[in-house]
Amino acid sequence: MDLSFLEAPLIIAGITGVFAGVIAILDSIVNNYGTVTLSINGGKKELSVEGGTNLLNTLSSEGIYLPSACGGRGSCGACKCQITSDVGPHLPTETPYLTKEEMKDNIRLSCQIKVKTDLNLQIPDSLFNVKQIKSKVVTIKDVTHDIKEVVFDLQGETIDFVAGMYMQIVVPGYGKIKGSTQRAYSISSNPSDNGMCELLIRLVPGGIATTYVHEHLQQGQEMELIGPFGDFERTMDDTIMVCVAGGSGMAPFKSILFDMLEKGETGREVWYFFGARTLKDFFYMDQMKELEKQWSNFHFIGALSEPQPEDDWDGETGLITDVLDKYLKEKMGDKKKQGFLCGSPGMINACNNVMTDNGITLDQIFYDKFA
Amino acid sequence: MKQTPANKKALTNMVPGIITAEGFLGDDHRALTEIIAEDQSHFKRENLDWEEVAEKLQYFMDQGRKGLGEPITVDENWIVRTDEARGHLACPWEDGVFRKINAILKNKKNSLTLFYTELTVHLLKEHQFLEGKGSTFRLEPHLIKEVLYG
Numbered sequence: 001m002d003l004s005f006l007e008a009p010l011i012i013a014g015i016t017g018v019f020a021g022v023i024a025i026l027d028s029i030v031n032n033y034g035t036v037t038l039s040i041n042g043g044k045k046e047l048s049v050e051g052g053t054n055l056l057n058t059l060s061s062e063g064i065y066l067p068s069a070c071g072g073r074g075s076c077g078a079c080k081c082q083i084t085s086d087v088g089p090h091l092p093t094e095t096p097y098l099t100k101e102e103m104k105d106n107i108r109l110s111c112q113i114k115v116k117t118d119l120n121l122q123i124p125d126s127l128f129n130v131k132q133i134k135s136k137v138v139t140i141k142d143v144t145h146d147i148k149e150v151v152f153d154l155q156g157e158t159i160d161f162v163a164g165m166y167m168q169i170v171v172p173g174y175g176k177i178k179g180s181t182q183r184a185y186s187i188s189s190n191p192s193d194n195g196m197c198e199l200l201i202r203l204v205p206g207g208i209a210t211t212y213v214h215e216h217l218q219q220g221q222e223m224e225l226i227g228p229f230g231d232f233e234r235t236m237d238d239t240i241m242v243c244v245a246g247g248s249g250m251a252p253f254k255s256i257l258f259d260m261l262e263k264g265e266t267g268r269e270v271w272y273f274f275g276a277r278t279l280k281d282f283f284y285m286d287q288m289k290e291l292e293k294q295w296s297n298f299h300f301i302g303a304l305s306e307p308q309p310e311d312d313w314d315g316e317t318g319l320i321t322d323v324l325d326k327y328l329k330e331k332m333g334d335k336k337k338q339g340f341l342c343g344s345p346g347m348i349n350a351c352n353n354v355m356t357d358n359g360i361t362l363d364q365i366f367y368d369k370f371a
Numbered sequence: 372m373k374q375t376p377a378n379k380k381a382l383t384n385m386v387p388g389i390i391t392a393e394g395f396l397g398d399d400h401r402a403l404t405e406i407i408a409e410d411q412s413h414f415k416r417e418n419l420d421w422e423e424v425a426e427k428l429q430y431f432m433d434q435g436r437k438g439l440g441e442p443i444t445v446d447e448n449w450i451v452r453t454d455e456a457r458g459h460l461a462c463p464w465e466d467g468v469f470r471k472i473n474a475i476l477k478n479k480k481n482s483l484t485l486f487y488t489e490l491t492v493h494l495l496k497e498h499q500f501l502e503g504k505g506s507t508f509r510l511e512p513h514l515i516k517e518v519l520y521g
Contacts, residue, residue: 344455
């Protein structure tokens with residue numbers, strides 16, 4: 001049989017194979033960075049790792065989790081750390097997320113830094129406390145038409161957190177979404193219940209994580225949680241606390257308030273302003289009213305911006321910032337106050353303006369800007 | 372329409388996992404130039420103006436942000452809710468970076484809604500790109516007309 005027609009394809013296949021082999025060998029030489037040392041917080045922790053992958057993933061494979069809302073895609077700017085050894089200039093993918101001061105201090109986005117040589121880095125010590133936990137969903141409850149209260153059992157693990165901190169949920173790929181996605185949500189449960197974790201998750205149409213939680217997550221299902229993260233917490237003095245939230249921004253305040261009640265910090269005066277559009281967007285009213293009964297210095301001010309006739313609402317109306325302004329001017333006296341805010345950047349900015357106009361200085365306003 | 376180098380680059384940025392997990396093309400297998408050209412004719416048929424639509428969408432988003440995350444009535448006939456997420460998204464054509472702000476715009480008269488982002492407005496205004504069919508953020512021209520002008 002004449003097989004000469006195979007000659008050309010075989011020659012081409014052979015040459016291609018040789019090239020592929022050469023490329024594979026060159027790649028293993030050029031991109032083989034060998035074992036490198038990561039020295040964290042002045043040698044408090046030293047890690048020997050294989051070079052070649054980004055710093056965010058390298059650290060997480062060693063059990064050190066930096067916050068990340070985009071899973072290393074370079075679109076959230078959350079995974080910042082300070083690198084004190086030379087890793088080259090800032091990349092164009094980093095600069096939109098860094099201030100001039102941060103760039104001067106060698107703050108980098110860990111997801112954009114490829115580990116090639118020994119590195120010295122600084123991270124908050126609290127991140128050594130962060131764990132990745134395989135939890136199980138115990139309950140999923142609708143607290144409004146678009147907010148779910150999800151309770152996770154940590155299956156024997158515990159998390160040590162301060163009320164106000166947040167967890168990241170790891171959403172597996174589903175539908176058209178191939179890889180996993182991480183998103184951050186404030187913990188709404190009490191720190192003393194450290195074998196479980198409660199989160200409030202509001203549906204954001206088109207949102208990968210919130211759609212998964214609202215449409216796919218089932219009771220009894222396992223889910224990876226990473227945390228705790230964050231530095232939003234109450235101060236420990238007797239200054240009047242002025243707390244403001246809307247929607248799922250309720251979460252950290254629920255945790256803080258019930259923690260204060262449990263720890264007997266009821267001598268402190270707290271004003272909690274919670275805004276919603278209509279009654280169907282309002283939740284936990286009974287819990288807040290009950291808290292007022294047990295804690296005479298706690299004042300809950302709910303406000304609806306657009307109450308409907310069927311709501312039969314006799315409480316405050318208007319945007320929560322307007323209600324806050326009215327109370328600061330007319331009802332809360334001149335005693336020193338601190339602001340505690342949880343919401344979108346727009347909400348934080350609006351509240352900052354109201355509070356500073358009413359004598360609360362910016363350094364006395366603390367916030368969990370969940371965006 | 373000719374596939375320009377800029378469009379080729381944009382197309383590589385539009386696949387899932389590059390800028391967003393879901394990408395910009397949905398289930399649409401048409402060429403990028405074809406998607407844009409067809410939407411341009413739809414816009415013409417619906418008598419819509421790209422600049423004016425972009426301005427209106429931006430206006431409703433800006434007004435919606437005053438609701439501080441809660442839905443708010445704008446100009447009596449529309450309800451807008453905005454959500455803001457951490458970080459920014461780059462345009463696939465690499466000519467801008469945009470905050471992750473979503474707006475849900477509902478026309479109270481016909482109950483139809485548009486769902487869009489700050490990046491969507493830029494894509495519509497600068498590239499006349501409404502995303503591929505099946506994409507979460509795809510804006511259908513007839514829906515734009517019904518929500519904005521209905």
